[in-house]
Amino acid sequence: MADGQYVLEARSVMKIFGNHVALDKVDFGLRAGEVHALLGENGAGKSTLIKILTGAYQPDGGSIHVDDAAVSLDNPLHAQTFGIGTVYQEVNLLPNRSVAENLFLGHQPLRFGFVNFRKMEADARTLLANYDLHIDPASELGMHSVAVQQIVAIARAVQLSGKVLILDEPTASLDRNEVERLFEVVRGLKARGLAIIFITHFLDQVFAISDRVTVLRNGRLIDTRPLDALSRTDVVRLMLGKDIAFSGATDVEPSETPDEVLLEFKGFGRKRSVAPFDLTIHKGEVVGVAGLLGSGRTEVARIMFGADPADQGTVSINGKPTAIRRTTDAIKHGFGFCPEDRKAEGILGDLSVRENIVIALQGKLGWFKALNRDEQLEIAGKFGEAMDIRAASLDMPVKLLSGGNQQKVILSRWLATDPAFLILDEPTRGIDVGAHAEIVRTINRLRDEGMAMLVISSELDEVVAYSSRIVVMRDREMVAELRGKNINPGVIVQAIANHSDEAVA
Amino acid sequence: MKRSLRPLAATAVIFLIAYALSVAQFPGMLSTRVLGNFLTDNAFLGIAAVGMTFVIISGGIDLSVGAVIGFTGVLVAVLISWLGFHPLAAFAIALGVAALFGAAMGLTIHYLQVPSFIVTLAGMFLARGGASVITQDSVPINHEFYRTVSELIIRLPGGGRLSSIGLLMVAVFLLGALLAHRTRFGSYVYALGGNPVSALLMGVPVARTTVQIYMLSSVLAALAGIVFSLYTSAGYPLAAVGVELDAISAVVIGGTLLTGGYGFVLGTFVGVMLLGLVQTYIIFDGTLSSWWTKIVIGVLLFLFIVLQRIIFAASAPGEESPEKS
Numbered sequence: 001m002a003d004g005q006y007v008l009e010a011r012s013v014m015k016i017f018g019n020h021v022a023l024d025k026v027d028f029g030l031r032a033g034e035v036h037a038l039l040g041e042n043g044a045g046k047s048t049l050i051k052i053l054t055g056a057y058q059p060d061g062g063s064i065h066v067d068d069a070a071v072s073l074d075n076p077l078h079a080q081t082f083g084i085g086t087v088y089q090e091v092n093l094l095p096n097r098s099v100a101e102n103l104f105l106g107h108q109p110l111r112f113g114f115v116n117f118r119k120m121e122a123d124a125r126t127l128l129a130n131y132d133l134h135i136d137p138a139s140e141l142g143m144h145s146v147a148v149q150q151i152v153a154i155a156r157a158v159q160l161s162g163k164v165l166i167l168d169e170p171t172a173s174l175d176r177n178e179v180e181r182l183f184e185v186v187r188g189l190k191a192r193g194l195a196i197i198f199i200t201h202f203l204d205q206v207f208a209i210s211d212r213v214t215v216l217r218n219g220r221l222i223d224t225r226p227l228d229a230l231s232r233t234d235v236v237r238l239m240l241g242k243d244i245a246f247s248g249a250t251d252v253e254p255s256e257t258p259d260e261v262l263l264e265f266k267g268f269g270r271k272r273s274v275a276p277f278d279l280t281i282h283k284g285e286v287v288g289v290a291g292l293l294g295s296g297r298t299e300v301a302r303i304m305f306g307a308d309p310a311d312q313g314t315v316s317i318n319g320k321p322t323a324i325r326r327t328t329d330a331i332k333h334g335f336g337f338c339p340e341d342r343k344a345e346g347i348l349g350d351l352s353v354r355e356n357i358v359i360a361l362q363g364k365l366g367w368f369k370a371l372n373r374d375e376q377l378e379i380a381g382k383f384g385e386a387m388d389i390r391a392a393s394l395d396m397p398v399k400l401l402s403g404g405n406q407q408k409v410i411l412s413r414w415l416a417t418d419p420a421f422l423i424l425d426e427p428t429r430g431i432d433v434g435a436h437a438e439i440v441r442t443i444n445r446l447r448d449e450g451m452a453m454l455v456i457s458s459e460l461d462e463v464v465a466y467s468s469r470i471v472v473m474r475d476r477e478m479v480a481e482l483r484g485k486n487i488n489p490g491v492i493v494q495a496i497a498n499h500s501d502e503a504v505a
Numbered sequence: 506m507k508r509s510l511r512p513l514a515a516t517a518v519i520f521l522i523a524y525a526l527s528v529a530q531f532p533g534m535l536s537t538r539v540l541g542n543f544l545t546d547n548a549f550l551g552i553a554a555v556g557m558t559f560v561i562i563s564g565g566i567d568l569s570v571g572a573v574i575g576f577t578g579v580l581v582a583v584l585i586s587w588l589g590f591h592p593l594a595a596f597a598i599a600l601g602v603a604a605l606f607g608a609a610m611g612l613t614i615h616y617l618q619v620p621s622f623i624v625t626l627a628g629m630f631l632a633r634g635g636a637s638v639i640t641q642d643s644v645p646i647n648h649e650f651y652r653t654v655s656e657l658i659i660r661l662p663g664g665g666r667l668s669s670i671g672l673l674m675v676a677v678f679l680l681g682a683l684l685a686h687r688t689r690f691g692s693y694v695y696a697l698g699g700n701p702v703s704a705l706l707m708g709v710p711v712a713r714t715t716v717q718i719y720m721l722s723s724v725l726a727a728l729a730g731i732v733f734s735l736y737t738s739a740g741y742p743l744a745a746v747g748v749e750l751d752a753i754s755a756v757v758i759g760g761t762l763l764t765g766g767y768g769f770v771l772g773t774f775v776g777v778m779l780l781g782l783v784q785t786y787i788i789f790d791g792t793l794s795s796w797w798t799k800i801v802i803g804v805l806l807f808l809f810i811v812l813q814r815i816i817f818a819a820s821a822p823g824e825e826s827p828e829k830s
Binding site: 076077088094095097105106110113115140156 | 508509687698700702704708
């Protein structure tokens with residue numbers, strides 16, 4: 001429909017990798033002055049579409065139109081000349097250079113062939129003022145928070161392209177206030193008439209800022225609709241093609257006589273990290289950890305696992321006092337830890353799925369009991385199937401998998417060691433809805449099988465769904481322990497906000 | 506103060522203290538003669554170290570520098586003494602050969618995605634082997650031009666002599682500093698060292714810049730070779746063995762981060778001067794084995810790597826605490 005209403009349009013684009021159709025005749029139209037959310041599960045074709053729109057991939061069929069004129073985009077820089085700019089999830093700027101240079105690299109104002117720093121910094125200051133960002137343009141970019149870096153990235157993209165802005169999961173590593181700040185910027189740009197494509201895994205954010213939504217599934221266009229006519233369930237249904245069941249409340253019976261005690265932490269803490277806390281964890285129990293940004297949730301996990309060893313307090317395992325001074329101690333006692341930052345601390349990107357799964361088990365067995373290839377394949381195959389890991393082959397590098405599948409690989413890695421106690425730090429962060437449901441199901445299954453778990457999550461609905469007990473962190477202190485009826489989002493929020501004396505001890 | 510300036514400031518302070526202590530022991534070291542010789546004796550090292558600074562800031566390494574110096578010396582000597590070329594023509598040929606050599610290394614590094622360490626190691630063997638194939642012996646250079654150049658000196662009050670090669674080194678440092686800190690090319694070099702993926706997405710011409718960086722390093726190494734031949738009036742295939750390591754030391758001691766992204770050309774100058782100071786001290790002392798130079802350089806290098814680690818780890822902001830959100 002070439003009625004000129006679209007700034008950027010994809011008309012029945014196709015993309016084929018080998019014999020896999022990644023995009024099957026997808027139409028996509030972007031209007032000026034709108035925020036258009038692009039949603040879809042893993043492998044739906046979201047990132048393929050984005051890569052085609054930014055020129056990183058060439059379509060195998062169909063055409064791309066900018067202002068109704070067919071164009072061919074050779075690469076992201078070429079797309080920039082058509083006014084298409086992109087901001088990626090990981091800030092793709094230079095932390096070692098100044099803010100001003102990051103804004104103008106490649107376009108620095110010159111005088112007599114040399115970079116005119118005074119003009120560049122003045123220009124930077126003016127530019128950033130539009131975004132209500134008042135920082136020293138000469139300061140090193142890396143010294144600023146991720147949110148500020150994101151805004152600088154947006155400023156650069158808008159400044160260089162200025163018609164279409166593609167935001168590829170820009171909020172993945174921001175906290176609530178920072179997200180709000182970023183949204184202010186996006187609203188400002190929308191008011192200036194920019195066309196914005198917004199990709200995220202957070203439905204809340206989609207509803208907070210988007211005007212229209214396009215849903216892809218298995219490489220096909222499902223629908224493009226105005227958002228105000230849709231409910232959350234509608235969107236999820238469009239994405240999955242089915243309803244997913246998220247029970248609102250916990251279905252765990254708070255038994256008065258729980259199973260035997262597995263772990264007992266007494267006065268456990270680490271200076272400048274977590275205040276001493278007492279916590280008892282029983283077998284077959286999921287302890288949820290809730291709290292705001294910087295409340296010490298991750299720190300609790302790290303000292304339990306010995307990644308940052310505790311400097312006070314004691315821990316006993318099965319009633320026997322033990323010391324956990326390093327991670328190998330923890331693993332020896334049957335601990336497992338899936339860290340929050342998958343890419344940096346979890347996966348070994350260049351190793352295969354198989355190797356990533358067996359590595360913790362191999363570490364536990366030690367140097368002299370090498371698992372041969374058949375054993376490795378058997379273990380990896382078993383977990384690959386049980387966890388529904390979607391990889392073309394167990395020998396493909398794990399970095400090529402989607403976030404959700406990577407998370408399943410890390411989970412499998414620890415499950416292969418048959419742990420007694422598993423720590424999961426934000427297991428569902430940044431993964432799609434389908435993989436999310438899979439992981440929640442796995443947590444429930446493991447609990448029923450008698451494994452003890454500590455699960456950290458900022459999604460309250462989710463913590464509530466699987467926890468037998470919830471501890472609440474505030475200001476690096478464990479301030480409340482909730483059980484039974486108290487396990488609901490309302491009480492948690494109250495516990496985070498109130499003082500500890502009101503909470504259930 | 507910017508944290509990237511701190512290692513440089515530390516080097517400068519250490520240099521001043523070390524120099525003051527040396528002068529306290531040997532007052533003769535505070536003279537224009539010693540200072541002039543500082544520049545002359547380290548000219549070839551300094552020029553090569555400027556090129557090395559660019560390579561290291563971009564996140565690479567160039568191990569071929571010493572071999573290129575040796576090769577250039579032999580090539581220039583053979584062209585002049587055996588084939589009767591005018592020295593200036595010989596210089597032009599040598600610089601051209603080096604430019605092609607550097608471009609080939611840069612192209613290999615970029616297009617084949619081979620670590621610079623390996624490519625320049627191969628380059629080192631090629632250049633050193635090539636020099637030895639041309640001749641096994643030292644080839645003396647007896648040319649009017651060489652005598653003229655060696656007599657081109659500025660006399661300083663106090664008996665010091667500023668030689669033309671010493672001045673050439675200073676000029677190379679100044680031009681290098683301008684290139685690194687005041688041009689788009691310079692900002693691309695830092696961009697590559699900071700994050701090559703981002704650099705590509707931000708529109709840095711990565712291929713061109715990589716090739717240019719290694720061309721620059723090889724051309725400056727060849728210039729260092731020419732200076733070395735002026736200094737010794739000969740070409741010898743085994744000359745300047747290990748100079749690439751001295752150059753790397755000077756660069757790191759001068760405050761450039763070995764992993765790339767941070768550094769200063771003028772910091773390298775201070776680094777070279779500090780190495781020169783150590784040598785001069787040992788000559789003044791007279792009883793110490795010259796191998797003490799290596800030990801002192803080793804200690805300094807170790808100190809500076811630790812110092813940089815502390816500065817950049819203590820104030821790394823992007824990666825605050827494990828709890829990010």
